[in-house]
Amino acid sequence: MLCTLAKPTGGWARVAGHDVLGEPTQVRRCIGLVFQDTTLDGDLTAEENLRLHAELYGVPRQEVNVRLKRVMDMVELWDRRRSQVKTFSGGMKRRLEIARGLLHSPQVLFLDEPTVGLDPQTRSHIWGYLNELKRQEAITTFLTTHYMEEAEYCDRIAIIDHGQIVVTGTPQELKDSVGKDRVTLRTENDEQAKQALLERFELEAVSGSEGLTVHVAQAEEFIPKLVGGLGVAVRSVEMARPTLDDVFMTYTGRTIRDAEAGAGESMRAWVQMARRRR
Amino acid sequence: MASASVIGVRTAGGSINDDLRGVWIVWKRELTRFGRARLRIVTAVVQPVLYLFVLGSGLAPVIPGQGGNFDFRTFMFPGVLAMTVLFTSVFSAISIVWDREFGFLREMLVAPVSRWALVLGKCLGGASVATAQGIILLLMAGLVHIPYSPGLLLTLVGEMALLSFALTAFGIVLASRMAQLEAFQVVMQFLVMPMFFLSGAIFPLSALPAWLGALTEIDPVSYAVDPMRKAVFANLDVPPNLVRTFNPGISWGSWQLPIGVELGIVAILGAIMLGWAIRNFSKTD
Numbered sequence: 001m002l003c004t005l006a007k008p009t010g011g012w013a014r015v016a017g018h019d020v021l022g023e024p025t026q027v028r029r030c031i032g033l034v035f036q037d038t039t040l041d042g043d044l045t046a047e048e049n050l051r052l053h054a055e056l057y058g059v060p061r062q063e064v065n066v067r068l069k070r071v072m073d074m075v076e077l078w079d080r081r082r083s084q085v086k087t088f089s090g091g092m093k094r095r096l097e098i099a100r101g102l103l104h105s106p107q108v109l110f111l112d113e114p115t116v117g118l119d120p121q122t123r124s125h126i127w128g129y130l131n132e133l134k135r136q137e138a139i140t141t142f143l144t145t146h147y148m149e150e151a152e153y154c155d156r157i158a159i160i161d162h163g164q165i166v167v168t169g170t171p172q173e174l175k176d177s178v179g180k181d182r183v184t185l186r187t188e189n190d191e192q193a194k195q196a197l198l199e200r201f202e203l204e205a206v207s208g209s210e211g212l213t214v215h216v217a218q219a220e221e222f223i224p225k226l227v228g229g230l231g232v233a234v235r236s237v238e239m240a241r242p243t244l245d246d247v248f249m250t251y252t253g254r255t256i257r258d259a260e261a262g263a264g265e266s267m268r269a270w271v272q273m274a275r276r277r278r
Numbered sequence: 279m280a281s282a283s284v285i286g287v288r289t290a291g292g293s294i295n296d297d298l299r300g301v302w303i304v305w306k307r308e309l310t311r312f313g314r315a316r317l318r319i320v321t322a323v324v325q326p327v328l329y330l331f332v333l334g335s336g337l338a339p340v341i342p343g344q345g346g347n348f349d350f351r352t353f354m355f356p357g358v359l360a361m362t363v364l365f366t367s368v369f370s371a372i373s374i375v376w377d378r379e380f381g382f383l384r385e386m387l388v389a390p391v392s393r394w395a396l397v398l399g400k401c402l403g404g405a406s407v408a409t410a411q412g413i414i415l416l417l418m419a420g421l422v423h424i425p426y427s428p429g430l431l432l433t434l435v436g437e438m439a440l441l442s443f444a445l446t447a448f449g450i451v452l453a454s455r456m457a458q459l460e461a462f463q464v465v466m467q468f469l470v471m472p473m474f475f476l477s478g479a480i481f482p483l484s485a486l487p488a489w490l491g492a493l494t495e496i497d498p499v500s501y502a503v504d505p506m507r508k509a510v511f512a513n514l515d516v517p518p519n520l521v522r523t524f525n526p527g528i529s530w531g532s533w534q535l536p537i538g539v540e541l542g543i544v545a546i547l548g549a550i551m552l553g554w555a556i557r558n559f560s561k562t563d
Binding site for chain 1: 295296299300302303307310311314315377380381382384385386388389390391
Protein backbone atom coordinates (compact mmCIF):
# COMPACT_ATOMS: atom_id res chain seq x y z
CA MET A 1 0.00 0.00 0.00
CA LEU A 2 2.74 2.41 0.91
CA CYS A 3 4.40 1.53 -2.39
CA THR A 4 1.09 2.27 -4.19
CA LEU A 5 0.94 -1.31 -5.42
CA ALA A 6 -2.25 -2.08 -3.53
CA LYS A 7 -5.23 0.13 -2.88
CA PRO A 8 -5.96 0.73 0.77
CA THR A 9 -9.43 -0.30 1.93
CA GLY A 10 -9.52 2.70 4.21
CA GLY A 11 -7.54 5.49 5.76
CA TRP A 12 -4.74 7.51 4.22
CA ALA A 13 -0.96 7.56 4.11
CA ARG A 14 1.76 9.83 2.95
CA VAL A 15 5.17 8.69 1.81
CA ALA A 16 7.87 11.36 1.57
CA GLY A 17 5.13 13.98 1.66
CA HIS A 18 3.05 12.51 -1.14
CA ASP A 19 -0.36 11.00 -0.76
CA VAL A 20 -0.31 7.35 -1.80
CA LEU A 21 -3.79 7.59 -3.29
CA GLY A 22 -3.65 11.00 -4.90
CA GLU A 23 -0.07 11.10 -6.17
CA PRO A 24 1.07 7.54 -6.83
CA THR A 25 3.56 8.56 -9.51
CA GLN A 26 5.31 11.00 -7.20
CA VAL A 27 5.38 8.41 -4.44
CA ARG A 28 6.96 5.85 -6.76
CA ARG A 29 9.60 8.34 -7.74
CA CYS A 30 10.59 8.92 -4.13
CA ILE A 31 10.83 5.28 -3.14
CA GLY A 32 13.12 2.42 -4.02
CA LEU A 33 11.72 -1.09 -4.04
CA VAL A 34 13.42 -4.40 -3.50
CA PHE A 35 10.98 -7.24 -3.83
CA GLN A 36 11.26 -10.63 -2.27
CA ASP A 37 11.45 -12.23 -5.72
CA THR A 38 13.97 -11.19 -8.30
CA THR A 39 12.76 -8.60 -10.79
CA LEU A 40 15.85 -8.41 -12.99
CA ASP A 41 16.14 -9.19 -16.69
CA GLY A 42 18.54 -12.13 -16.82
CA ASP A 43 19.43 -11.61 -20.48
CA LEU A 44 20.65 -8.10 -19.88
CA THR A 45 23.91 -7.28 -18.15
CA ALA A 46 23.99 -5.80 -14.66
CA GLU A 47 24.77 -2.40 -16.10
CA GLU A 48 21.97 -2.60 -18.68
CA ASN A 49 19.48 -3.49 -15.97
CA LEU A 50 20.49 -0.43 -13.99
CA ARG A 51 20.47 1.87 -17.02
CA LEU A 52 17.00 0.68 -17.88
CA HIS A 53 15.93 1.51 -14.35
CA ALA A 54 17.54 4.95 -14.57
CA GLU A 55 15.54 5.70 -17.73
CA LEU A 56 12.28 4.44 -16.25
CA TYR A 57 12.78 6.58 -13.15
CA GLY A 58 13.86 9.64 -15.08
CA VAL A 59 17.31 9.97 -13.51
CA PRO A 60 18.87 13.07 -15.12
CA ARG A 61 21.15 11.93 -17.96
CA GLN A 62 24.25 13.69 -16.67
CA GLU A 63 23.86 11.97 -13.28
CA VAL A 64 23.36 8.43 -14.52
CA ASN A 65 27.02 7.46 -14.86
CA VAL A 66 27.99 8.84 -11.47
CA ARG A 67 25.08 7.17 -9.67
CA LEU A 68 25.68 3.92 -11.52
CA LYS A 69 29.29 3.67 -10.42
CA ARG A 70 28.44 4.66 -6.89
CA VAL A 71 25.68 2.14 -6.26
CA MET A 72 27.55 -0.67 -8.00
CA ASP A 73 30.66 0.06 -5.98
CA MET A 74 28.60 -0.03 -2.84
CA VAL A 75 27.42 -3.58 -3.47
CA GLU A 76 30.81 -4.55 -4.93
CA LEU A 77 29.49 -5.48 -8.35
CA TRP A 78 31.24 -2.85 -10.48
CA ASP A 79 33.68 -5.46 -11.81
CA ARG A 80 30.80 -7.64 -12.93
CA ARG A 81 28.80 -4.89 -14.60
CA ARG A 82 29.20 -6.37 -18.07
CA SER A 83 28.06 -9.86 -17.08
CA GLN A 84 24.59 -11.05 -17.90
CA VAL A 85 22.47 -11.22 -14.79
CA LYS A 86 21.51 -14.84 -15.43
CA THR A 87 25.10 -15.80 -14.55
CA PHE A 88 24.74 -14.25 -11.09
CA SER A 89 24.14 -16.13 -7.85
CA GLY A 90 21.07 -15.41 -5.76
CA GLY A 91 23.07 -13.21 -3.41
CA MET A 92 24.57 -11.19 -6.25
CA LYS A 93 21.15 -10.63 -7.74
CA ARG A 94 19.85 -9.39 -4.42
CA ARG A 95 22.81 -7.03 -4.10
CA LEU A 96 22.22 -5.75 -7.61
CA GLU A 97 18.58 -5.15 -6.78
CA ILE A 98 19.52 -3.16 -3.71
CA ALA A 99 21.86 -1.09 -5.88
CA ARG A 100 19.05 -0.61 -8.37
CA GLY A 101 16.65 0.42 -5.65
CA LEU A 102 19.07 3.18 -4.69
CA LEU A 103 19.94 4.31 -8.20
CA HIS A 104 17.35 7.07 -8.43
CA SER A 105 18.25 8.48 -4.98
CA PRO A 106 15.00 7.54 -3.26
CA GLN A 107 14.08 8.99 0.10
CA VAL A 108 12.61 5.75 1.30
CA LEU A 109 13.91 2.30 0.43
CA PHE A 110 11.44 -0.55 0.87
CA LEU A 111 12.84 -4.05 1.15
CA ASP A 112 10.61 -7.09 1.36
CA GLU A 113 12.56 -9.75 3.23
CA PRO A 114 15.89 -8.83 1.66
CA THR A 115 17.80 -11.74 3.15
CA VAL A 116 15.34 -14.58 2.77
CA GLY A 117 16.82 -17.69 1.20
CA LEU A 118 20.41 -16.46 1.33
CA ASP A 119 23.38 -18.07 3.01
CA PRO A 120 24.69 -16.54 6.25
CA GLN A 121 27.71 -14.97 4.57
CA THR A 122 25.60 -13.18 1.98
CA ARG A 123 23.13 -12.15 4.63
CA SER A 124 25.83 -10.53 6.66
CA HIS A 125 27.10 -8.80 3.49
CA ILE A 126 23.68 -7.39 2.79
CA TRP A 127 23.36 -6.16 6.33
CA GLY A 128 26.77 -4.60 5.92
CA TYR A 129 25.47 -2.58 2.98
CA LEU A 130 22.28 -1.63 4.77
CA ASN A 131 24.17 -0.43 7.82
CA GLU A 132 26.59 1.45 5.59
CA LEU A 133 23.64 3.05 3.88
CA LYS A 134 22.18 4.06 7.22
CA ARG A 135 25.43 5.79 8.11
CA GLN A 136 26.09 7.54 4.82
CA GLU A 137 22.83 8.53 3.19
CA ALA A 138 19.81 10.51 4.22
CA ILE A 139 17.44 7.69 3.58
CA THR A 140 14.73 5.84 5.43
CA THR A 141 14.94 2.11 5.10
CA PHE A 142 11.74 0.20 5.57
CA LEU A 143 12.00 -3.53 5.58
CA THR A 144 10.10 -6.63 6.49
CA THR A 145 11.75 -9.72 7.85
CA HIS A 146 10.98 -12.96 9.55
CA TYR A 147 14.39 -13.11 11.15
CA MET A 148 14.07 -11.53 14.56
CA GLU A 149 17.80 -11.24 15.05
CA GLU A 150 17.90 -8.97 11.99
CA ALA A 151 15.36 -6.68 13.53
CA GLU A 152 18.01 -5.87 16.15
CA TYR A 153 19.74 -3.64 13.60
CA CYS A 154 16.66 -1.50 13.20
CA ASP A 155 15.87 1.73 14.91
CA ARG A 156 12.17 1.11 15.12
CA ILE A 157 10.22 -2.07 14.91
CA ALA A 158 6.55 -2.62 14.31
CA ILE A 159 5.06 -6.04 14.78
CA ILE A 160 2.08 -6.73 12.63
CA ASP A 161 -0.38 -9.48 13.42
CA HIS A 162 -3.51 -10.11 11.37
CA GLY A 163 -2.87 -6.91 9.45
CA GLN A 164 -2.81 -4.76 12.58
CA ILE A 165 0.23 -3.15 14.10
CA VAL A 166 0.24 -4.62 17.58
CA VAL A 167 3.24 -2.75 18.93
CA THR A 168 5.96 -0.35 17.80
CA GLY A 169 9.14 0.80 19.43
CA THR A 170 12.89 0.54 19.44
CA PRO A 171 14.32 -2.93 19.94
CA GLN A 172 15.28 -1.96 23.50
CA GLU A 173 11.83 -0.57 24.32
CA LEU A 174 10.17 -3.68 23.02
CA LYS A 175 12.42 -5.95 24.98
CA ASP A 176 11.98 -3.89 28.11
CA SER A 177 8.26 -4.00 27.67
CA VAL A 178 8.03 -7.76 27.78
CA GLY A 179 10.21 -8.40 30.77
CA LYS A 180 13.37 -7.77 32.63
CA ASP A 181 16.82 -9.11 32.00
CA ARG A 182 17.78 -12.25 33.86
CA VAL A 183 21.03 -12.28 35.80
CA THR A 184 22.43 -15.54 37.11
CA LEU A 185 25.41 -15.41 39.44
CA ARG A 186 27.61 -17.83 41.31
CA THR A 187 29.19 -16.63 44.45
CA GLU A 188 31.44 -17.90 47.24
CA ASN A 189 28.44 -18.04 49.52
CA ASP A 190 25.02 -18.11 47.92
CA GLU A 191 23.07 -17.81 51.17
CA GLN A 192 24.95 -14.70 52.17
CA ALA A 193 24.66 -13.26 48.70
CA LYS A 194 20.93 -13.86 48.65
CA GLN A 195 20.60 -11.98 51.87
CA ALA A 196 22.77 -9.15 50.58
CA LEU A 197 20.72 -8.86 47.37
CA LEU A 198 17.56 -8.46 49.38
CA GLU A 199 19.04 -5.92 51.77
CA ARG A 200 21.14 -3.80 49.47
CA PHE A 201 19.34 -4.07 46.14
CA GLU A 202 15.84 -5.02 47.24
CA LEU A 203 15.88 -7.99 44.91
CA GLU A 204 14.32 -11.33 45.59
CA ALA A 205 16.79 -13.95 44.37
CA VAL A 206 15.89 -17.51 43.53
CA SER A 207 18.53 -20.12 44.09
CA GLY A 208 18.80 -23.02 41.74
CA SER A 209 21.32 -25.50 40.45
CA GLU A 210 22.94 -22.81 38.32
CA GLY A 211 23.26 -20.34 41.14
CA LEU A 212 21.22 -17.30 42.08
CA THR A 213 18.84 -15.77 39.62
CA VAL A 214 17.44 -12.24 39.79
CA HIS A 215 15.44 -10.17 37.34
CA VAL A 216 16.43 -6.55 36.73
CA ALA A 217 15.51 -3.92 34.17
CA GLN A 218 18.92 -2.86 32.89
CA ALA A 219 21.30 -5.70 33.57
CA GLU A 220 24.38 -4.13 32.01
CA GLU A 221 24.13 -1.20 34.44
CA PHE A 222 23.23 -3.42 37.33
CA ILE A 223 26.09 -5.90 37.11
CA PRO A 224 28.99 -3.51 37.93
CA LYS A 225 27.06 -2.21 40.93
CA LEU A 226 26.28 -5.73 41.98
CA VAL A 227 29.85 -6.96 41.81
CA GLY A 228 31.13 -3.86 43.64
CA GLY A 229 28.42 -3.64 46.26
CA LEU A 230 27.41 -7.16 47.10
CA GLY A 231 30.07 -7.79 49.73
CA VAL A 232 30.35 -11.43 48.71
CA ALA A 233 32.92 -12.56 46.15
CA VAL A 234 31.28 -13.24 42.80
CA ARG A 235 32.66 -16.12 40.77
CA SER A 236 30.68 -15.73 37.59
CA VAL A 237 27.84 -13.66 36.22
CA GLU A 238 25.65 -14.60 33.33
CA MET A 239 22.96 -12.40 31.91
CA ALA A 240 20.20 -13.13 29.46
CA ARG A 241 17.95 -10.52 27.97
CA PRO A 242 14.59 -11.10 26.40
CA THR A 243 15.14 -11.62 22.70
CA LEU A 244 12.96 -10.18 20.00
CA ASP A 245 11.64 -13.69 19.61
CA ASP A 246 10.29 -13.36 23.14
CA VAL A 247 8.86 -9.99 22.19
CA PHE A 248 7.21 -11.46 19.15
CA MET A 249 5.69 -14.32 21.08
CA THR A 250 4.40 -12.04 23.77
CA TYR A 251 2.61 -9.76 21.33
CA THR A 252 1.28 -12.25 18.85
CA GLY A 253 0.82 -15.20 21.14
CA ARG A 254 2.82 -17.52 18.94
CA THR A 255 6.17 -17.88 17.33
CA ILE A 256 6.81 -16.95 13.73
CA ARG A 257 7.04 -20.59 12.79
CA ASP A 258 3.49 -21.19 13.97
CA ALA A 259 2.36 -18.10 12.20
CA GLU A 260 3.76 -19.28 8.92
CA ALA A 261 2.17 -22.64 9.31
CA GLY A 262 -1.13 -20.87 9.89
CA ALA A 263 -0.81 -18.72 6.79
CA GLY A 264 -4.32 -19.71 5.86
CA GLU A 265 -5.68 -17.37 8.46
CA SER A 266 -3.91 -14.52 6.62
CA MET A 267 -1.46 -13.93 9.37
CA ARG A 268 1.73 -12.18 8.48
CA ALA A 269 4.45 -11.35 10.85
CA TRP A 270 6.32 -8.32 9.77
CA VAL A 271 8.98 -6.33 11.33
CA GLN A 272 9.85 -3.00 9.98
CA MET A 273 13.01 -1.05 10.21
CA ALA A 274 12.94 2.63 9.79
CA ARG A 275 15.76 5.03 10.04
CA ARG A 276 15.67 8.66 9.22
CA ARG A 277 18.82 10.61 8.96
CA ARG A 278 19.10 14.11 7.65
CA MET B 279 -2.29 16.03 9.88
CA ALA B 280 1.25 16.34 8.62
CA SER B 281 1.90 19.14 6.19
CA ALA B 282 2.98 18.09 2.75
CA SER B 283 6.42 19.57 3.07
CA VAL B 284 8.70 17.88 0.62
CA ILE B 285 12.34 17.37 1.36
CA GLY B 286 14.62 18.07 -1.58
CA VAL B 287 12.74 16.17 -4.25
CA ARG B 288 13.45 17.15 -7.80
CA THR B 289 10.48 18.00 -9.95
CA ALA B 290 8.19 15.02 -9.75
CA GLY B 291 7.46 12.96 -12.82
CA GLY B 292 4.59 12.36 -15.16
CA SER B 293 5.95 14.66 -17.86
CA ILE B 294 5.81 13.64 -21.50
CA ASN B 295 9.58 13.63 -21.63
CA ASP B 296 9.76 10.99 -18.88
CA ASP B 297 7.25 8.87 -20.73
CA LEU B 298 9.20 9.14 -23.98
CA ARG B 299 12.33 7.98 -22.17
CA GLY B 300 10.25 5.02 -21.02
CA VAL B 301 9.18 4.24 -24.60
CA TRP B 302 12.77 4.50 -25.76
CA ILE B 303 14.28 2.24 -23.13
CA VAL B 304 11.61 -0.46 -23.42
CA TRP B 305 12.17 -0.44 -27.19
CA LYS B 306 15.92 -0.61 -26.71
CA ARG B 307 15.61 -3.53 -24.32
CA GLU B 308 13.75 -5.52 -26.98
CA LEU B 309 16.49 -4.88 -29.52
CA THR B 310 19.27 -5.71 -27.05
CA ARG B 311 17.62 -8.99 -26.21
CA PHE B 312 17.04 -9.75 -29.89
CA GLY B 313 20.68 -9.08 -30.75
CA ARG B 314 21.74 -11.41 -27.98
CA ALA B 315 19.44 -14.30 -28.89
CA ARG B 316 21.41 -15.58 -31.89
CA LEU B 317 19.84 -19.00 -31.67
CA ARG B 318 16.38 -17.47 -31.79
CA ILE B 319 17.29 -15.54 -34.93
CA VAL B 320 18.56 -18.67 -36.65
CA THR B 321 15.53 -20.69 -35.57
CA ALA B 322 13.21 -18.02 -36.88
CA VAL B 323 14.94 -18.22 -40.27
CA VAL B 324 14.89 -22.00 -40.47
CA GLN B 325 11.11 -22.39 -40.41
CA PRO B 326 10.35 -20.08 -43.37
CA VAL B 327 13.26 -21.55 -45.28
CA LEU B 328 11.76 -25.01 -44.80
CA TYR B 329 8.40 -23.80 -46.06
CA LEU B 330 9.94 -22.03 -49.01
CA PHE B 331 12.53 -24.49 -50.21
CA VAL B 332 11.16 -27.80 -48.97
CA LEU B 333 7.40 -27.39 -49.12
CA GLY B 334 7.64 -24.95 -52.00
CA SER B 335 10.06 -27.08 -54.01
CA GLY B 336 8.01 -30.18 -53.27
CA LEU B 337 4.75 -28.64 -54.45
CA ALA B 338 6.15 -26.70 -57.40
CA PRO B 339 6.27 -29.64 -59.86
CA VAL B 340 2.58 -30.53 -59.35
CA ILE B 341 1.23 -27.01 -59.58
CA PRO B 342 0.23 -26.08 -63.10
CA GLY B 343 0.80 -22.77 -64.79
CA GLN B 344 4.37 -21.92 -63.96
CA GLY B 345 7.05 -20.92 -66.34
CA GLY B 346 9.68 -18.39 -67.24
CA ASN B 347 10.99 -16.66 -64.16
CA PHE B 348 7.88 -17.47 -62.13
CA ASP B 349 7.44 -20.55 -60.04
CA PHE B 350 5.47 -21.51 -56.95
CA ARG B 351 8.25 -20.42 -54.63
CA THR B 352 8.10 -16.92 -56.08
CA PHE B 353 4.43 -16.94 -55.22
CA MET B 354 5.10 -18.20 -51.71
CA PHE B 355 7.83 -15.73 -50.92
CA PRO B 356 5.68 -12.77 -49.74
CA GLY B 357 3.57 -15.26 -47.76
CA VAL B 358 6.64 -16.61 -46.05
CA LEU B 359 7.79 -13.08 -45.24
CA ALA B 360 4.41 -12.48 -43.61
CA MET B 361 4.73 -15.74 -41.74
CA THR B 362 8.10 -14.74 -40.32
CA VAL B 363 6.68 -11.43 -39.22
CA LEU B 364 3.61 -13.11 -37.76
CA PHE B 365 5.49 -15.61 -35.61
CA THR B 366 8.20 -13.22 -34.52
CA SER B 367 5.74 -10.47 -33.57
CA VAL B 368 3.48 -12.69 -31.55
CA PHE B 369 6.44 -14.36 -29.89
CA SER B 370 7.99 -10.99 -28.95
CA ALA B 371 4.74 -9.75 -27.50
CA ILE B 372 4.07 -12.91 -25.57
CA SER B 373 7.50 -12.65 -23.96
CA ILE B 374 5.59 -10.38 -21.57
CA VAL B 375 4.29 -13.57 -20.01
CA TRP B 376 7.90 -14.67 -19.44
CA ASP B 377 8.64 -11.26 -17.98
CA ARG B 378 5.75 -11.72 -15.61
CA GLU B 379 6.92 -15.22 -14.69
CA PHE B 380 10.48 -14.06 -13.99
CA GLY B 381 9.36 -10.94 -12.18
CA PHE B 382 10.81 -8.37 -14.55
CA LEU B 383 7.38 -7.10 -15.57
CA ARG B 384 6.97 -5.83 -12.03
CA GLU B 385 10.06 -3.67 -12.31
CA MET B 386 8.44 -1.95 -15.29
CA LEU B 387 4.94 -1.72 -13.86
CA VAL B 388 6.02 -0.08 -10.60
CA ALA B 389 8.14 2.52 -12.37
CA PRO B 390 6.80 6.08 -12.44
CA VAL B 391 6.13 5.86 -16.16
CA SER B 392 2.73 5.88 -17.85
CA ARG B 393 1.44 2.51 -18.91
CA TRP B 394 0.86 3.70 -22.47
CA ALA B 395 4.58 4.41 -22.71
CA LEU B 396 5.49 0.88 -21.61
CA VAL B 397 3.02 -0.72 -24.01
CA LEU B 398 4.02 1.52 -26.91
CA GLY B 399 7.71 0.82 -26.26
CA LYS B 400 7.06 -2.91 -26.16
CA CYS B 401 4.98 -2.71 -29.32
CA LEU B 402 7.59 -0.72 -31.25
CA GLY B 403 10.29 -3.05 -29.94
CA GLY B 404 8.45 -6.20 -31.03
CA ALA B 405 7.66 -4.62 -34.39
CA SER B 406 11.30 -3.66 -34.95
CA VAL B 407 12.49 -7.13 -34.08
CA ALA B 408 9.92 -8.80 -36.35
CA THR B 409 10.73 -6.45 -39.22
CA ALA B 410 14.44 -7.13 -38.76
CA GLN B 411 13.75 -10.83 -38.85
CA GLY B 412 11.71 -10.33 -42.03
CA ILE B 413 14.56 -8.35 -43.60
CA ILE B 414 16.95 -11.25 -42.97
CA LEU B 415 14.62 -13.45 -45.00
CA LEU B 416 14.10 -10.74 -47.61
CA LEU B 417 17.79 -11.05 -48.45
CA MET B 418 16.96 -14.42 -50.03
CA ALA B 419 14.58 -12.87 -52.57
CA GLY B 420 17.02 -13.49 -55.41
CA LEU B 421 16.91 -17.25 -54.82
CA VAL B 422 13.26 -17.29 -55.93
CA HIS B 423 13.72 -14.98 -58.95
CA ILE B 424 12.57 -11.79 -57.24
CA PRO B 425 14.65 -8.78 -58.32
CA TYR B 426 16.41 -6.69 -55.68
CA SER B 427 14.81 -3.46 -56.81
CA PRO B 428 15.07 -0.72 -54.17
CA GLY B 429 11.44 0.32 -54.63
CA LEU B 430 10.17 -3.22 -54.11
CA LEU B 431 12.41 -3.84 -51.11
CA LEU B 432 11.36 -0.60 -49.44
CA THR B 433 7.69 -1.32 -50.07
CA LEU B 434 8.01 -4.81 -48.59
CA VAL B 435 9.91 -3.54 -45.56
CA GLY B 436 7.28 -0.86 -44.97
CA GLU B 437 4.45 -3.38 -45.26
CA MET B 438 6.22 -5.80 -42.95
CA ALA B 439 6.70 -3.01 -40.42
CA LEU B 440 3.00 -2.17 -40.51
CA LEU B 441 1.97 -5.80 -40.18
CA SER B 442 4.43 -6.46 -37.37
CA PHE B 443 3.22 -3.43 -35.43
CA ALA B 444 -0.39 -4.57 -35.67
CA LEU B 445 0.49 -8.15 -34.76
CA THR B 446 2.68 -7.17 -31.81
CA ALA B 447 -0.16 -5.04 -30.47
CA PHE B 448 -2.45 -8.04 -30.91
CA GLY B 449 0.08 -10.24 -29.11
CA ILE B 450 0.27 -7.80 -26.21
CA VAL B 451 -3.50 -7.94 -25.83
CA LEU B 452 -3.22 -11.73 -25.64
CA ALA B 453 -0.32 -11.54 -23.20
CA SER B 454 -2.23 -9.17 -20.93
CA ARG B 455 -4.90 -11.84 -20.54
CA MET B 456 -2.50 -14.74 -20.20
CA ALA B 457 -1.50 -15.87 -16.76
CA GLN B 458 0.69 -18.86 -17.50
CA LEU B 459 3.23 -19.94 -20.06
CA GLU B 460 1.15 -23.00 -20.89
CA ALA B 461 -1.40 -20.78 -22.56
CA PHE B 462 1.21 -19.94 -25.18
CA GLN B 463 0.75 -23.26 -26.97
CA VAL B 464 -2.99 -22.75 -26.99
CA VAL B 465 -2.59 -19.33 -28.55
CA MET B 466 -0.24 -20.67 -31.19
CA GLN B 467 -2.54 -23.54 -32.15
CA PHE B 468 -5.88 -21.79 -31.96
CA LEU B 469 -5.03 -18.32 -33.18
CA VAL B 470 -1.64 -17.93 -34.79
CA MET B 471 -1.58 -21.06 -36.94
CA PRO B 472 -5.09 -20.45 -38.33
CA MET B 473 -4.16 -16.82 -38.98
CA PHE B 474 -1.17 -18.04 -40.93
CA PHE B 475 -2.96 -20.71 -42.97
CA LEU B 476 -6.01 -18.58 -43.76
CA SER B 477 -3.99 -15.59 -44.90
CA GLY B 478 -3.22 -16.94 -48.36
CA ALA B 479 0.43 -17.04 -47.40
CA ILE B 480 1.00 -20.48 -48.90
CA PHE B 481 -1.89 -20.96 -51.32
CA PRO B 482 -3.67 -18.60 -53.70
CA LEU B 483 -7.03 -17.21 -52.64
CA SER B 484 -8.54 -17.76 -56.09
CA ALA B 485 -11.07 -20.58 -56.52
CA LEU B 486 -11.45 -21.36 -52.82
CA PRO B 487 -14.62 -23.03 -51.56
CA ALA B 488 -17.01 -20.38 -50.27
CA TRP B 489 -16.57 -21.22 -46.57
CA LEU B 490 -12.81 -21.05 -46.83
CA GLY B 491 -12.95 -17.83 -48.83
CA ALA B 492 -15.10 -16.28 -46.12
CA LEU B 493 -12.62 -17.29 -43.44
CA THR B 494 -9.70 -15.78 -45.33
CA GLU B 495 -11.58 -12.51 -45.52
CA ILE B 496 -11.99 -12.50 -41.73
CA ASP B 497 -8.28 -13.11 -41.19
CA PRO B 498 -6.58 -9.73 -40.77
CA VAL B 499 -3.25 -11.12 -41.94
CA SER B 500 -4.76 -11.59 -45.42
CA TYR B 501 -4.91 -7.81 -45.79
CA ALA B 502 -1.16 -7.57 -45.33
CA VAL B 503 -0.16 -10.61 -47.40
CA ASP B 504 -2.12 -9.38 -50.41
CA PRO B 505 -0.38 -5.98 -50.77
CA MET B 506 2.99 -7.65 -50.32
CA ARG B 507 2.18 -10.15 -53.04
CA LYS B 508 0.90 -7.39 -55.33
CA ALA B 509 4.17 -5.53 -54.84
CA VAL B 510 6.14 -8.62 -55.81
CA PHE B 511 3.99 -9.33 -58.86
CA ALA B 512 4.29 -5.72 -60.00
CA ASN B 513 8.01 -6.30 -60.32
CA LEU B 514 7.71 -9.55 -62.26
CA ASP B 515 6.86 -10.23 -65.85
CA VAL B 516 4.00 -12.69 -65.36
CA PRO B 517 1.30 -13.54 -67.95
CA PRO B 518 -2.20 -12.20 -66.99
CA ASN B 519 -3.72 -15.65 -66.62
CA LEU B 520 -1.14 -16.54 -63.96
CA VAL B 521 -1.74 -13.25 -62.20
CA ARG B 522 -5.45 -14.07 -62.02
CA THR B 523 -4.68 -17.45 -60.49
CA PHE B 524 -1.87 -16.56 -58.14
CA ASN B 525 -2.57 -12.93 -57.31
CA PRO B 526 -6.34 -12.53 -57.37
CA GLY B 527 -6.54 -9.87 -54.68
CA ILE B 528 -9.30 -9.67 -52.10
CA SER B 529 -12.82 -8.66 -53.07
CA TRP B 530 -15.77 -7.88 -50.87
CA GLY B 531 -18.63 -8.94 -53.12
CA SER B 532 -17.68 -7.43 -56.45
CA TRP B 533 -15.49 -4.70 -54.91
CA GLN B 534 -11.79 -5.38 -55.45
CA LEU B 535 -10.01 -3.82 -52.44
CA PRO B 536 -7.27 -1.36 -53.38
CA ILE B 537 -3.90 -1.68 -51.66
CA GLY B 538 -4.50 1.51 -49.68
CA VAL B 539 -7.70 0.14 -48.17
CA GLU B 540 -6.06 -3.16 -47.31
CA LEU B 541 -3.17 -1.47 -45.54
CA GLY B 542 -5.66 0.91 -43.91
CA ILE B 543 -7.52 -2.08 -42.47
CA VAL B 544 -4.28 -3.44 -41.02
CA ALA B 545 -3.37 -0.04 -39.59
CA ILE B 546 -6.79 0.52 -38.01
CA LEU B 547 -6.85 -2.97 -36.50
CA GLY B 548 -3.33 -2.34 -35.17
CA ALA B 549 -4.42 0.94 -33.60
CA ILE B 550 -7.44 -0.72 -31.99
CA MET B 551 -5.24 -3.51 -30.61
CA LEU B 552 -2.75 -0.99 -29.27
CA GLY B 553 -5.51 0.93 -27.50
CA TRP B 554 -6.89 -2.30 -26.11
CA ALA B 555 -3.46 -3.40 -24.91
CA ILE B 556 -2.90 -0.06 -23.17
CA ARG B 557 -6.29 -0.29 -21.53
CA ASN B 558 -5.60 -3.79 -20.24
CA PHE B 559 -2.22 -2.86 -18.84
CA SER B 560 -3.53 0.29 -17.24
CA LYS B 561 -5.81 -1.85 -15.12
CA THR B 562 -3.23 -4.32 -13.85
CA ASP B 563 -0.91 -3.70 -10.95
